[in-house]
């Protein structure tokens with residue numbers, strides 16, 4: 001018999017979302033007619049926009065012609081797309097050659113964990129998106145894992161003076177699950193910390209398009225010196241609803257070096273070319289369309305739809321005297337239920353209002369007593385959910 005990779009035995013049983021799905025099924029067994037509304041999982045719900053849909057259809061049709069067919073492309077992605085990302089999204093703060101196109105930000109995080117291997121020491125925000133911790137455990141890089149507490153008391157920004165020296169710092173802004181967005185001053189502090197300690201920041205900017213406030217940084221590279229200490233992952237999943245189409249990118253600046261002087265980009269390219277054969281060519285043409293003037297407008301319209309949902313949730317909860325965070329420059333609302341267990345609040349909302357949310361404790365110990373509400377949903381469902389919540393939470 002083959003021995004099981006021991007790292008898997010160290011993963012916490014019952015990953016958050018399967019457990020939520022199990023509880024939802026249990027409710028449906030008891031009440032088969034329950035009309036469940038989900039404000040739980042961070043999955044997009046609105047259809048693709050016209051310009052982007054057309055580009056996907058056209059790209060697929062070209063593949064069906066002798067002249068338009070193409071097989072494998074560059075493993076790093078279409079050069080035109082890398083150039084447009086550099087220009088439109090980064091205002092040329094970084095170069096096209098430092099960008100690799102992928103099948104999504106989560107997939108890139110997994111490949112980055114392979115790049116740094118099992119000897120890397122790691123710090124994550126607490127609460128956090130599960131792949132940072134679970135992926136580190138699978139890669140065997142979890143001994144000495146540091147949790148950086150992010151709660152209202154510290155404005156959801158960790159006390160870096162308490163953080164020992166680590167190799168990798170995962171940082172997500174706008175944050176999933178808390179909805180907090182780091183200010184410029186906070187990111188300056190983070191970059192300085194990384195410079196001092198020779199750490200690398202893995203900056204997850206998957207929700208950058210939700211930032212409306214012009215003073216808030218959308219990329220770590222808006223901070224001086226970040227190109228010497230930070231890798232950034234981002235994706236088209238949340239901005240244009242490509243959660244199912246799959247398209248993302250990763251920025252590894254050339255100035256980023258290993259201790260022996262090797263460019264990290266060199267080894268990253270090796271990982272991409274060895275373990276990944278490039279993103280779907282159809283999806284990449286969709287990404288290109290998203291970066292045209294029309295595509296950018298459509299992105300804003302789509303984001304505005306979810307932003308309105310976020311407002312309805314935020315104001316609905318506040319009217320019930322529930323303290324909320326986030327939901328302004330992010331699609332998530334982080335609601336505080338002091339002195340209550342988040343799984344208990346989750347169960348009450350599910351069983352009495354038939355609304356699925358996400359219990360904060362599932363994102364880490366500091367998420368206890370919080371519930372994450374997601375604005376990804378149909379507006380009519382959000383309105384109905386808020387109506388149902390009134391008698392339950394009042």
Ligand SMILES: *Cc1c(COP(=O)(O)O)cnc(C)c1O
Nearest residue numbers: 104105106129176206235237248
């Ligand atoms: C949704 C999400 C992603 C996006 O992952 P993809 O693989 O690009 O779909 C990345 N990071 C966070 C924090 C997310 O919530």
